[in-house]
Amino acid sequence: MNFPMSMSDISLWLAVMAIILLITSELISSATEYSRNIVIEKNRLRLVALALGIGFMATVVMRIFQPF
Amino acid sequence: MCPEKKQQAAKEADDKSSELTTTQYLIETIKQLQADNENLKLELKKTKGIPSGKIGIAFIIPGALALIFSILNNSTILSFIGLGLVLWGALFFFIKPVRYVQSSLLDSTAISTYTTIDRIVKDLKFKGKSYYIPPYPKEVYLPEYLKGLKETVVFISADTGGMPSIEELAKSKFLLENPNGICVAPPGLGLLTRFEKEARRDITKLQLDELCESLEPIIVENLQLAKEMEMKVMDKQVYVRIFDSIYKSLYTAEENLKSIHSLGCPLVSAIACTLAKATGKMITIQRDSVSPDGQTIEVWFQFVEG
Numbered sequence: 562m563n564f565p566m567s568m569s570d571i572s573l574w575l576a577v578m579a580i581i582l583l584i585t586s587e588l589i590s591s592a593t594e595y596s597r598n599i600v601i602e603k604n605r606l607r608l609v610a611l612a613l614g615i616g617f618m619a620t621v622v623m624r625i626f627q628p629f
Numbered sequence: 630m631c632p633e634k635k636q637q638a639a640k641e642a643d644d645k646s647s648e649l650t651t652t653q654y655l656i657e658t659i660k661q662l663q664a665d666n667e668n669l670k671l672e673l674k675k676t677k678g679i680p681s682g683k684i685g686i687a688f689i690i691p692g693a694l695a696l697i698f699s700i701l702n703n704s705t706i707l708s709f710i711g712l713g714l715v716l717w718g719a720l721f722f723f724i725k726p727v728r729y730v731q732s733s734l735l736d737s738t739a740i741s742t743y744t745t746i747d748r749i750v751k752d753l754k755f756k757g758k759s760y761y762i763p764p765y766p767k768e769v770y771l772p773e774y775l776k777g778l779k780e781t782v783v784f785i786s787a788d789t790g791g792m793p794s795i796e797e798l799a800k801s802k803f804l805l806e807n808p809n810g811i812c813v814a815p816p817g818l819g820l821l822t823r824f825e826k827e828a829r830r831d832i833t834k835l836q837l838d839e840l841c842e843s844l845e846p847i848i849v850e851n852l853q854l855a856k857e858m859e860m861k862v863m864d865k866q867v868y869v870r871i872f873d874s875i876y877k878s879l880y881t882a883e884e885n886l887k888s889i890h891s892l893g894c895p896l897v898s899a900i901a902c903t904l905a906k907a908t909g910k911m912i913t914i915q916r917d918s919v920s921p922d923g924q925t926i927e928v929w930f931q932f933v934e935g
Contacts (some may be wrong), residue, residue: 563700
């Protein structure tokens with residue numbers, strides 16, 4: 562019973578999620594006229610997107626020093 | 630005057646008065662319809678809105694199940710699905726608004742302040758203007774007995790002449806004797822602090838033009854206190870036009886508040902405090918006007934030398 566995802570799978574997943582969230586947060590924070598009615602914590606969304614992006618970068622750095 | 634002319638004049642006067650009554654009736658009907666519209670919008674939102682917490686749970690539970698099955702069946706696809714669902718579920722919890730209140734509640738809480746000031750002014754029979762007095766900059770050292778000068782206050786004068794001395798202001802008194810008047814905390818003092826936080830700069834170091842440029846996005850975009858705003862600097866005057874302010878109903882309140890025109894609503898008051906603090910000059914609200922539909926508020930601020 563092992564976790565079925567390898568490091569490269571997690572890296573890919575992180576990349577896709579980070580891109581989706583980064584684009585969403587950028588669209589929401591830049592188009593103020595349309596995002597006026599979206600009552601969410603936009604700063605937190607950006608924070609999560611950046612965290613996932615940094616997570617992906619960390620896997621890339623790991624791949625450089627220790628190829629998987 | 631012949632009777633025919635008299636009759637004609639009477640008829641014209643009747644026509645005018647009936648026209649005025651019709652216009653007033655129409656304005657009142659428009660206002661009522663707008664209020665009904667707002668209430669219906671709120672009701673629609675209430676019925677439509679699903680709390681993001683429930684959506685979060687709906688994502689997390691299947692996500693966790695998918696993850697467990699992925700480990701049991703050694704399935705990569707299931708683990709991808711599980712991770713995705715868990716992330717989005719957690720995201721719905723994490724980004725949900727802390728707590729939002731209806732903007733109409735802001736008016737309800739602000740009305741009591743203005744009613745109190747109205748009663749004080751009426752009781753003391755004050756007829757003068759209100760002056761926003763700038764505070765001393767934070768970094769300037771002041772001895773303990775002058776600490777009162779670091780507070781932004783509004784001086785409501787008994788008549789039109791005279792400004793309080795530094796000694797009087799330093800005492801942080803409510804009732805001032807020379808000249809006669811009262812010193813109160815401006816209704817927009819709390820908003821001023823928010824403006825300073827959002828600006829991320831020391832507003833005392835900004836030029837008036839720069840201040841006007843940076844205030845507009847803070848009010849409209851960051852804090853969403855109004856839908857549109859325009860600020861123009863004129864000679865010894867600043868003109869501000871605010872469209873769809875969240876405090877707009879204070880100007881058309883049934884209580885017919887008088888102090889709202891001399892002190893301004895919390896938003897106008899905060900702008901006056903910011904202008905006073907940035908320029909280091911006293912500010913007074915020269916005049917204000919509200920459009921018949923109550924949507925647009927125009928305010929003319931004037932700098933007072935002294």
